[in-house]
Amino acid sequence: ELKVEQNPLFLSMQEGKNYTIYCNYSTTSDRLYWYRQDPGKSLESLFVLLSNGAVKQEGRLMASLDTKARLSTLHITAAVHDLSATYFCAVYNNNDMRFGAGTRLTVKP
């Protein structure tokens, strides 16, 4: 069974600092997604990673995928308050999509 583990579940950061969110999954996967969710809102797509070694960057966020280790990371560079949200990874395999529990990120001034 496909399982997805995300850590940390809660993350409080100072503005300007760097940090990484980790996403481990249990079986081979077709692709991996990262989403952002603001309170009471829907999911906003950040990245779709398709192959081993894939790296994508958008602004202060960079995602990478290591399919051999079954690990994806979301790296935050020089955090700003606007990045405060919950971040989810999700793993897609054969029409089945499994989400991690989410990382609730709070960026403090």
Place this chain on the structure above:
Amino acid sequence: NAGVTQTPKFRVLKTGQSMTLLCAQDMNHEYMYWYRQDPGMGLRLIHYSVGEGTTAKGEVPDGYNVSRLKKQNFLLGLESAAPSQTSVYFCASSYSRVSGVSYEQYFGPGTRLTVT
């Protein structure tokens, strides 16, 4: 384009009542999905459809039924609502044969359902 829309946005049901949630997409997508999100958790897949007239079970299908009679619509039904079905329901769609391969899943705004 409206993208993915969901109807209704909010609903309160009594235990045992039935209801249908409607998801509509105007992107000519083949695949559609229904998820539920409980507080403090990630989304869990209820049912999905890979084309008009086809549906399949996801991770948590019990207590729900779905239908995809038209390509643009995906309906989620609760025949006899239970308090455990209190949740936020999200619909998503992906993949258009016309515009080519895209792995993005586009999510609707959600339906907040409370069962008392």
